[in-house]
Amino acid sequence: MLNIFQMLGRSALDVFRKLGRANLFMLYVLGGLPGLLTRPGLVISQLHSLGVRTLLLVGVSGFFVGMVLGLQGFNVLSDFGAEQTLGVMVAASLVRELGPVVTALLFSGRAGSALTAEIGLMKATEQLSGMEMMAVDPLWRIIAPRFLAGCMAMPLLATVFSVVGTLGGYFVGVQLLGVDEGAYWAQMRSRIDFYDDVLNGVIKSAVFGVVVTWIAVFEGYDAVPTAEGVSRATTRSVVYSAFAVLGWDFILTALMFGEG
Amino acid sequence: MTGTPPDSRVYVAIRNLVFRRGGRVIFDGIDLDIPEGKVTAIMGPSGTGKTTLLRLIGGQLRPDSGTVRVDGAVVHDLPTRELYELRKRMGMLFQTGALLTDLSVFDNVAFPLREHTRLPESLIHVLVLMKLHAVGLRGARDLMPSQLSGGMARRVALARAIALDPCMVMYDEPFTGQDPISMGVLVKLIRDLNRELGLTSIVVSHDVKETSTIADYVYLISSGRVVGKGTPEELEHSDSPWIRQFLHGLADGPVPFHYPAPPYADDILPSHG
Numbered sequence: 204m205l206n207i208f209q210m211l212g213r214s215a216l217d218v219f220r221k222l223g224r225a226n227l228f229m230l231y232v233l234g235g236l237p238g239l240l241t242r243p244g245l246v247i248s249q250l251h252s253l254g255v256r257t258l259l260l261v262g263v264s265g266f267f268v269g270m271v272l273g274l275q276g277f278n279v280l281s282d283f284g285a286e287q288t289l290g291v292m293v294a295a296s297l298v299r300e301l302g303p304v305v306t307a308l309l310f311s312g313r314a315g316s317a318l319t320a321e322i323g324l325m326k327a328t329e330q331l332s333g334m335e336m337m338a339v340d341p342l343w344r345i346i347a348p349r350f351l352a353g354c355m356a357m358p359l360l361a362t363v364f365s366v367v368g369t370l371g372g373y374f375v376g377v378q379l380l381g382v383d384e385g386a387y388w389a390q391m392r393s394r395i396d397f398y399d400d401v402l403n404g405v406i407k408s409a410v411f412g413v414v415v416t417w418i419a420v421f422e423g424y425d426a427v428p429t430a431e432g433v434s435r436a437t438t439r440s441v442v443y444s445a446f447a448v449l450g451w452d453f454i455l456t457a458l459m460f461g462e463g
Numbered sequence: 464m465t466g467t468p469p470d471s472r473v474y475v476a477i478r479n480l481v482f483r484r485g486g487r488v489i490f491d492g493i494d495l496d497i498p499e500g501k502v503t504a505i506m507g508p509s510g511t512g513k514t515t516l517l518r519l520i521g522g523q524l525r526p527d528s529g530t531v532r533v534d535g536a537v538v539h540d541l542p543t544r545e546l547y548e549l550r551k552r553m554g555m556l557f558q559t560g561a562l563l564t565d566l567s568v569f570d571n572v573a574f575p576l577r578e579h580t581r582l583p584e585s586l587i588h589v590l591v592l593m594k595l596h597a598v599g600l601r602g603a604r605d606l607m608p609s610q611l612s613g614g615m616a617r618r619v620a621l622a623r624a625i626a627l628d629p630c631m632v633m634y635d636e637p638f639t640g641q642d643p644i645s646m647g648v649l650v651k652l653i654r655d656l657n658r659e660l661g662l663t664s665i666v667v668s669h670d671v672k673e674t675s676t677i678a679d680y681v682y683l684i685s686s687g688r689v690v691g692k693g694t695p696e697e698l699e700h701s702d703s704p705w706i707r708q709f710l711h712g713l714a715d716g717p718v719p720f721h722y723p724a725p726p727y728a729d730d731i732l733p734s735h736g
Contacts (some may be wrong), residue, residue: 325564329559330563332560335521336550336557336625337578338579339579340547344578
């Protein structure tokens with residue numbers, strides 16, 4: 204019996220210790236951000252590998268999610284004779300929820316896992332340590348540009364996801380199922396509010412971007428420097444990101460849309 | 464004391480160094496002097512913390528007590544900025560080479576120059592080719608680290624370690640896992656660089672033969688203590704049984720062949736009662 208409490212206590216301590224490390228780590232990395240102003244090339248190349256290379260995945264997924272929304276929405280709405288509002292339903296679902304959340308999950312699977320594995324392997328092969336001995340701070344030279352690029356890429360990707368999804372809904376709803384084209388767009392424009400819907404969605408995706416990238420770079424840096432350690436860290440990176448995104452989504456949704 | 468290092472300014476001075484890791488004592492009061500401009504070898508069995516010693520000198524680890532002085536400054540008391548300034552004057556050759564795998568050979572050697580200087584690219588080009596020429600790999604500048612053999616990777620890492628013209632280079636097991644030819648190349652490089660650039664060199668190794676040919680002075684470390692020191696010739700004629708066992712690679716001696724274990728018979732025969 205005592206052992207159970209001991210184990211609980213020990214794992215709780217481990218969790219808090221890790222949270223503490225993650226926070227100190229991030230504090231230090233943030234200190235490196237101003238230095239990046241003079242070397243934008245570092246961030247741009249990371250934007251390319253994290254953002255541009257995730258674009259196709261996000262675009263295709265967005266189109267399919269939009270098409271599914273079009274189909275499902277049409278089925279439900281036409282029961283009430285309200286298929287003219289299909290555009291509102293598709294766009295609201297995308298910009299408020301699916302855009303940020305699904306993009307964040309895809310981003311952590313495609314870019315976050317790659318970040319963790321890359322940094323973990325750099326640690327395992329002493330590249331980070333070697334950099335320290337060359338008087339180059341790896342937290343500033345390697346981690347900071349990746350973190351910043353991840354935070355910048357996520358909202359952009361989520362926007363692409365929502366835009367492409369809206370087109371997917373248009374393709375199914377208007378082109379295939381015969382919803383009036385003018386109604387699809389006009390209803391969307393009149394009922395989707397820029398601040399309440401679009402901006403809140405962008406804020407969500409920005410928060411998810413910080414959370415997912417933070418988890419990814421920290422897990423890589425904190426990885427046990429062995430093959431198994433890096434593999435575990437990569438798994439953890441994706442799993443923790445999923446939990447964190449869904450948890451934060453609930454909190455943010457409650458704050459943003461709770462009263463409406 | 465069997466003698467002090469040859470007359471020369473002391474570049475690295477370690478006094479009464481104690482270092483523990485996870486409850487295990489790695490160093491238990493070590494004193495070392497690394498003379499300037501010489502090749503000093505630190506030898507000892509695997510797992511005696513020789514790499515750890517280099518990390519303590521480089522300021523990547525902090526001692527539990529005692530001091531590590533490099534060029535007069537106590538490494539572990541330096542503020543980060545000054546520590547980084549000091550590190551620009553040290554090069555370190557990692558056992559694995561630690562090359563940046565996403566950069567070509569050329570860019571790897573150029574890395575410290577680009578990070579720490581504002582030299583124009585044309586000058587960096589010249590400097591990098593000079594360093595690569597010194598290690599004989601000018602022709603390999605466009606290869607990626609994954610295309611290099613282990614020996615070549617170490618030579619590239621060496622070119623990178625001397626890119627900023629350091630005062631001191633630390634070699635972590637430079638000969639491990641090398642074929643005889645690349646071993647010979649590395650021995651020659653370490654000796655030549657030391658002589659021609661006036662480098663202070665620290666070679667951590669357990670390859671007795673190669674290390675003895677280049678070292679001016681040798682420290683033998685075992686179980687967290689300095690167990691022998693002197694020039695390679697002095698150690699060769701040492702009458703300490705441990706030193707003899709280590710230098711001549713004898714299977715049994717003061718360091719027993721068997722890991723501590725209960726008596727053989729008790730282990731094998733079913734226990735009585």
